[in-house]
């Protein structure tokens with residue numbers, strides 16, 4: 500296998516510090532006779548990244564890089580997703596999917612700065628992430644070869660551990676977990692183990708950011724989020740930088756159990772799979788944004804934007820971030836957001852988040868039109884004529900259908916003749 504692999508003298512490996520990518524360092528060296536430079540992109544995953552880097556060096560990495568991309572992640576990827584109310588299949592806020600193009604772009608940048616001929620990632624051949632990485636790298640770094648050890652080698656977890664032993668590879672001694680977890684500021688994705696049976700409820704042990712249901716406060720908590728131009732800027736009145744803001748929302752909403760998602764998901768490669776997520780901050784901010792939009796955008800724009808939003812979410816999921824269509828959809832969305840400025844009150848309680856109040860200087864809700872109380876200025880007398888014309892197409896179609904029916908069945912007991920469709924003026 501892998502004949503002709505000797506060409507790559509240097510490979511940049513997207514490295515998380517987990518078992519797959521630890522074993523991959525040595526495997527790439529052996530299979531491709533290449534130096535391996537590991538790249539760890541900090542998108543807000545928890546865990547000890549510096550320790551993982553030291554381990555990579557001890558395991559033979561020629562060089563290691565750690566790049567803090569949290570700010571870029573929020574500003575360039577998460578905020579456009581908030582503006583587009585991005586939820587794949589209506590439920591998944593795309594936490595893993597949004598980070599992949601940023602990691603891929605950073606891989607290409609590091610490869611070109613270091614003169615590497617290839618990049619490598621630890622994705623399997625069954626998921627979406629390989630699509631996202633490969634498509635982005637082919638687009639941004641067309642000369643680069645993509646190596647995907649896990650897709651190429653025939654090792655399961657036990658084989659990988661055995662390979663690590665025989666090759667003296669230091670792996671983190673963690674209690675055996677059957678789950679595969681991907682984490683960043685926008686959420687956690689948990690797969691594998693018992694979760695693979697969609698009939699079984701996710702065991703408590705898979706959750707980390709949402710505490711235990713016994714610890715969720717009995718009383719609801721209200722949190723206000725202020726938006727400027729469709730982007731959240733303040734929480735409970737305090738201005739926060741984008742990264743702090745997302746972290747704060749994760750903490751506040753997570754404490755109430757908000758953000759657990761149990762989804763039967765349709766992957767790009769045609770597989771259906773059961774996916775479990777914890778995305779407290781994402782779901783809270785998306786709820787707040789959606790609610791504010793409903794106050795400030797007119798109906799036709801809301802309806803049309805929902806189509807664009809949906810297309811944006813599909814496209815991000817499908818790994819097409821670096822595409823003219825994504826840029827065009829974002830340009831449209833941005834053009835609608837100036838008025839999405841105002842404040843939303845969220846209520847967090849026992850796993851749920853709901854917008855319970857919203858205000859904006861750009862509100863389209865005119866109290867003197869909508870009120871059932873005193874002082875209404877809505878011209879109710881105009882409603883009668885409006886309703887006649889509004890319903891006219893249906894009235895005509897119904898009358899025609901009735902006329903055709905009585906022509907077909909002349910002996911029908913009570914032939915329903917076509918009636919005059921317009922009211923006689925009073």
Ligand code: ARG
Nearest residue numbers: 595596627679680681688690
């Ligand atoms: N199904 C999700 C997605 O395609 C999450 C994938 C998470 N990956 C993982 N190693 N757990 O975006």
